[in-house]
Structures are given as C-alpha cells and as structure tokens.
Amino acid sequence: MELNLKLSQIGQKMSRKVGVRAIMGDIQEVLASGSDQYTNLSVGNPSILPEVTAVWESKLKELLLDEAFPSIISQYGSSYGTDELIESVVRFFNNEYGLTLDRSNVLITAGSQNLFFLAINAFCGVGADSKLKKALIPMLPDYSGYSGVALDETMIEGISPIVSKLDDHTFRYELDKEAFLEKMYNDPDIGAVVLSRPNNPCGNILSEEDVEAISKVCGELNIPCLIDSAYAPPFPAINFVEMEPVFHESIIHCLSISKTGLAGERVGIAIGSAAFIQIMEAFQSNASIHSSRLGQCMVAAAINDGSLVSVSKTSIRPYYKKKFAVLEEALINAMPLDKKWFLHKGEGSLFAWIWFEDLPVGDMELYETLKAHYVIVVPGSSFFHNTSKRTDHEQRCIRISLTVSDEEMRKGIETLAAVISSIYDAHKESLNMI
Numbered sequence: 001m002e003l004n005l006k007l008s009q010i011g012q013k014m015s016r017k018v019g020v021r022a023i024m025g026d027i028q029e030v031l032a033s034g035s036d037q038y039t040n041l042s043v044g045n046p047s048i049l050p051e052v053t054a055v056w057e058s059k060l061k062e063l064l065l066d067e068a069f070p071s072i073i074s075q076y077g078s079s080y081g082t083d084e085l086i087e088s089v090v091r092f093f094n095n096e097y098g099l100t101l102d103r104s105n106v107l108i109t110a111g112s113q114n115l116f117f118l119a120i121n122a123f124c125g126v127g128a129d130s131k132l133k134k135a136l137i138p139m140l141p142d143y144s145g146y147s148g149v150a151l152d153e154t155m156i157e158g159i160s161p162i163v164s165k166l167d168d169h170t171f172r173y174e175l176d177k178e179a180f181l182e183k184m185y186n187d188p189d190i191g192a193v194v195l196s197r198p199n200n201p202c203g204n205i206l207s208e209e210d211v212e213a214i215s216k217v218c219g220e221l222n223i224p225c226l227i228d229s230a231y232a233p234p235f236p237a238i239n240f241v242e243m244e245p246v247f248h249e250s251i252i253h254c255l256s257i258s259k260t261g262l263a264g265e266r267v268g269i270a271i272g273s274a275a276f277i278q279i280m281e282a283f284q285s286n287a288s289i290h291s292s293r294l295g296q297c298m299v300a301a302a303i304n305d306g307s308l309v310s311v312s313k314t315s316i317r318p319y320y321k322k323k324f325a326v327l328e329e330a331l332i333n334a335m336p337l338d339k340k341w342f343l344h345k346g347e348g349s350l351f352a353w354i355w356f357e358d359l360p361v362g363d364m365e366l367y368e369t370l371k372a373h374y375v376i377v378v379p380g381s382s383f384f385h386n387t388s389k390r391t392d393h394e395q396r397c398i399r400i401s402l403t404v405s406d407e408e409m410r411k412g413i414e415t416l417a418a419v420i421s422s423i424y425d426a427h428k429e430s431l432n433m434i
C-alpha cells in the first residue's frame, strides 16, 4: 500500500539511504537471493576474533556479578556517560599522552556514527543568518557516513586529493594543502572540518604535519576539527605504519569501540574542548539520552585493566595487517601487470582501495559486471560525497574489505583480474577497429 506521505525536508533526506548504505541495500538483496556462489569482498563488519571476544566475555561476566548490575541495566544515567567510563578515559589519555583532560572534556555517545550526527548537525546546518554552514573534508575520498548523518543534503563538501603514483601498481593520496587553506580562508560558511585517520575507504593516514596544519586553521577560525579515529591507536590500532593521535584545542577526537569487537553495544567517545563537548552533550540528552550503560561499563573495565589496548596491538592490528599482505600478494599474482591498476598504499583501516586508471567503464558499471561474475565490491564514487565535482578518477576506484577469509580474497581477486583484463582489452580492440 502506498501511503504518499508528506515528509519534511529532513524526513525526505533521512529516509533515503545515501552512499554506501544504498549500495549495501542492493548487495543485501543480491545475497538474499540465496545463491552461495557470491564472493563478497564488500563486508563492512569487523571479523570476529576469539581473543577479542574473550575480553568482552570476561568483562560481561564480571558485571553480571557486580552489585551495581541491576542499576546499570534498569536505570538512566548521565548524558555525558557513566562515571566509570569517563574517569577511565580521562586517566588513560592523561597517562598515555601527557594531557590534562578532566571530565568536562569527554562525552560518551551511542557509537561514533551518532557522535558525528550530534557534532555535524550542531556545528553545521542553517545558521541564524539563514546561511548553510557546511562540514569540510580536507581530502577526499572519505567515510560516506558523514553525508549520511548530515540533515541537509548539501552540507558535506570535500577537497579533491593529489594523486601520487608510488610505482607501477601503487599510489597514495596527498592532501592538497593549498586548496584546503584557500577554501577555509575564503568560505565563511564552513562550520566544521571532518576526516578519518586512518581513512575509510582508502587506508591513507594523513601525516602529523598535515593534521597540525588543519587543526591550526580550525583553531584560528574557531571551528571544531573532528578527527574520526574509528581505526586509530590506542584502540583498535588498525594502523600498519607508525601514527600517533594529534591533540589540539580545535580537535575533537572521535573514538569508536566497534572495531575492537563491540559494534553491537554502540559506544563512541568524544574527547575535546569543554565548550564543544557541552554542546554535543545537550544534543545527545535531547535526542537519545545516552548510550548503553552496560556497554560503557564493559569498555571502562577493559580500559582499566589494559586489555583493550593490548588486544588491539597483539590481535587486531596483526590480523588486518596480514590480510592486507594476502591481498597484495593475490593482486600481484593474479592481476595483469601490463594494465594500469594501482593499489593505495596500505597504511591502516579495514579496507583496501584500488584505482583503475583510464578504465573505459565507471565504477558503477564495474560493480554490476563483477556482480554478474559473482564478486561483490564497493564502487568508490560515493566516498567522494555529493558535492564534489566528478572527475574521472572518482569513478575509477573500488573498495575491498579486509575482513574476508584468505581463500575468498584470492578467489575474488582472480575474478577481478579476469574481468578487468577483458574490459581493458575489449576497449583496445574496439579502438583498433576504428
């Protein structure tokens, strides 16, 4: 039955899945068709690692025996988060990084997606002057969820990256600092800056120097710089090259416990200046009250006894680092070395990102062709968000997940290699015929 509902603008925007979520809907439909022939290289869920599950099992068991348990699950708490978790975050970050945080610098949210919802819509959107304040991504591509949480369609903007080839089959994005600074200083309608480090989808880790430059401008302009640390150290520490978090008065660190095996419990952590945190706390209090208190207590216990940090370093990081090596080897073994494919340097995150230079078809057509050959990948263009100008590069990339088994990875890459070869060759033949 079609109800023909008259939705608000926000209702219309938020009832449409955008970016990867739209593709994921299509993928779920394909997989639900029952065929087990598909090799799914698109999975967004983290792998279940027994050592990680063991940490959470033990924390939950301890909590079940805790006399505070009835109150934890039966009663509401503060919208800043539980005392236990806030105190353990303050203690841990002060000890580890020599900071002087206090409780007013920390907010616990229902996952980091929710954190971005609060932050982006509080600091951006239509202001008192009726002008739309936007969130700026300094270097595209970046997490498509930022467009998902923005209540206005055109709220997210981004700067195109500099594409730097490292060798015949490897490349890396670099920040176009000049373009970023020009935009920041000349567009008065930037309300926040947002970036993921390590980056979803491409695994890039912006240098400390770049982050310092970005946060310095944000400080000068008095706007928050949201650093999405969903894959960063100290947990889950899915970085394959050295990196340290950068701290600055303009930075709000946005942490997630999801990739440390607790995605189902929805715990995110914002660390930043009290003035920013206060605004987000009020928003959270109005919108959702607080995150799961059980999850928060589990996380506090795992921070306090060091298990969250140690399982990240000893299990999670090595697991995905090895997966990336398996992928690299599979590509070198299977892909045509005379064709112009380039893997983004693997610096971190759960993903690998491949660019096919001058491929005669775009990423959506490639996605459909691979699907017809029973391999599923994520087409890359939605990570360039709505508002950027569409360049050829933006439609020639795909994202592959590092969460599949080694066997599936090799099988999927073999099919990818065959499909890519035939697309490039078919084009060459048609050119020869002209």
Ligand SMILES: Cc1ncc(COP(=O)(O)O)c(C=O)c1O
Pocket (backbone or CB within 6 Å): 044, 110, 111, 112, 113, 114, 143, 145, 196, 199, 200, 228, 230, 255, 256, 257, 258, 263, 267, 268
């Ligand atoms: C870069 C990035 N940020 C944020 C999120 C949201 O994570 P969560 O809401 O589970 O903390 C994800 C999820 O995949 C992500 O990849």
